[in-house]
Amino acid sequence: MAKDIPPKLFGTDGVRGTANTAPMTAEMALRIGAAAGRYFRRGGSAAHRVVIGKDTRLSGYMFENALTAGLTSTGMNVLLLGPVPTPAVGLLTPSMRADLGIMISASHNPHQDNGIKFFGPDGFKLSDDAEVEIEALVAEGVEPAQAENIGRAKRIDDGRFRYIERVKSSFPQGMTLEGVKVVIDCANGAAYRAAPEVLWELGAEVIPMGVTPNGKNINANCGSTKPQAAAEQVVAHGADVGICLDGDADRVILIDETGAVADGDQIMALFAERWAAEGRLAGGALVATVMSNLGLERFLAERGVGLERTGVGDRYVVERMRSGGFNLGGEQSGHIVMTDYATTGDGLMAALQFLAEMVRSNASASTLARRFETVPQLLRNVRYGAGDAPLEAAEVKSAIAAAETALSGSGRLLIRKSGTEPLIRVMAECENQAQLEQVVGQVVEAIETASL
Incomplete structure (x- = not known):
């Protein structure tokens, strides 16, 4: 293995680190792109394509260009979505018949960090085995295609709108959010346009926050890891609920009308309880990680609902869901995975499911978001x-x-x-x-x- 390539590139969610510091350099991104291109082009010379999205970090421009160079050098055609949530890449990769989806994001980390996440042609994150093979190809170096086989790159201008329509389709037909006042904190991240637009189109009165990204303010004292500012706005505006997304919008934290914060465990408890009562909780169980509170486990057991625990990381939750035939899972941190609607955690979709339950039951956010007493x-x-x-x-x-x-x-x-x-x-x-x-x-x- 080359001396400048670490023996282990991939962590629990792709490759991640400080921008312009190994392994998150432009050169490494080019090598990773070339390796991924080689991996997905094996077995034929037909045209192959990859979808690339990113969040709002300044370094996203650099990594987008470097990945594009590496991919096209091996014959992959690149479709550039620009700033979109991570779940948009998971949804649009199979929709656009791509072999590979890439999201450039470090999720909830500060702007100095960035990362590269991979999705397979089915829209689900790559397996550990696939990542190991790509790591080996990175070490071997770039193997360029012949000049006549170099790939092309194209901007997809309506990626955000395609995602918006998919998200709205998860909300019950015939239901609106008329009369519901919502504070939405987009963390100056990837959903800064899509999330307020979805809520407004569904009829909500929208109070947006964290919607002025400048490349360096993503997750800065806002979003799902810092919900205090949004909680203050909920109380100040007399809002019915607050929604806090993270930088790539694959996780959500909710705030009730009193300003109290509800984490992923409380959200999953509500969904599991309701879905079980409606007979649509596949496998009769929720999939969560070892970090989920013991109070959640007790709450579910009292209602005859099982709890399947996995290692930390939404990809491991999804792997267990797929292997066991479950359709609901997630993490305490706010990744909520609903495979009936999406291939990965989607903060906005989860928020819409919560809002739908508020409308359907005519119950307050505080009533719905406090399902169990947490164990300290x-x-x-x-x-x-x-x-x-x-x-x-x-x-x-x-x-x-x-x-x-x-x-x-x-x-x-x-x-x-x-x-x-x-x-x-x-x-x-x-x-x-x-x-x-x-x-x-x-x-x-x-x-x-x-x-x-």
């Missing part, structure tokens, strides 16, 4: 340096063992490395708040000490 949960992130392996340190292993013993029978402990950042996430749940803080604090302290 504490999550702390510990940053570590490149090359460090603090989880292998004896003192860290000892602290984790002690914490697991303390929580035995009353809660649970979860330690994991982030797949997108150099962070170790320490999460615990138990009814005793003081004990919760103590065990998490001890583990965090041990990891910080080992990282010095």
Whole structure:
């Protein structure tokens, strides 16, 4: 493998890192594009095409051009959507008969970061096996097509409008949002135009936020990771509900009329409860990750609904949904996956399902978004340096063992490395708040000490 190529490019959601720092450089993006082109062009010389979308990060221009160069050099024809939500790429890849879909985004990360996510011809994210093969092709280097076989690139001007129509089609026919006042925070990201347009076209009174992207303000004190500003606007305007998307609009956090925040667990609880009652919850279970609250598990069990847990990452949720025949899943962070409507998490579609339930039941957002009492949960992130392996340190292993013993029978402990950042996430749940803080604090302290 070439010295300048890391042995592991792909994390839990594509390739991600700080722009203009390895591996997120223009040169690497070109190599990745060329490798993906080689991978999807195997088995024939017929014309092949790829759909590329991006969010509003400044570095998106650079990566869009570099990927296009790499792809066209291997004979792929490129269709450029411009700024669109990640789920739009998942929807439009099969619709446009493309072999591959690419989204240039680092989701909820700050503007300095960027990423490259891949979708297969069916609109679902690529498997681990496919990513491993593409990594191997990146290491082999660019294998250009003959001059007469170089691909073309074309701008698709109506990509956003195609997505808007698909999103609106998930909302019940004959129902409108007339009389519903909605604050929508688009995080200065990919849905800054599409989300307000969808809500307005469905009849809502729309109060938009985070709709003035400048390349550097994506997710900056706004969106699903920072919902406080939107909560203030909900209360100030007397809105019925607030919707907070992240930078690429594949996740959503909701705010009720009192300004209280509802995470993905509460949203999934509502959908699973309603869908089960209506007989349309495939497999009789919800798919969620190990991070979802114990209160959600108890709430579902009381209603005869199962909970299938996966590793962290919406792609693993989707893989379990597809293998088990489930149609509802997601993450506490706000990825809500409804395979009856989309191939990946779609924050706007999930918000519309919540709004539809508000209209159908004539219930307030606070009534619908507070389905269960959460078990106290504490999550702390510990940053570590490149090359460090603090989880292998004896003192860290000892602290984790002690914490697991303390929580035995009353809660649970979860330690994991982030797949997108150099962070170790320490999460615990138990009814005793003081004990919760103590065990998490001890583990965090041990990891910080080992990282010095």
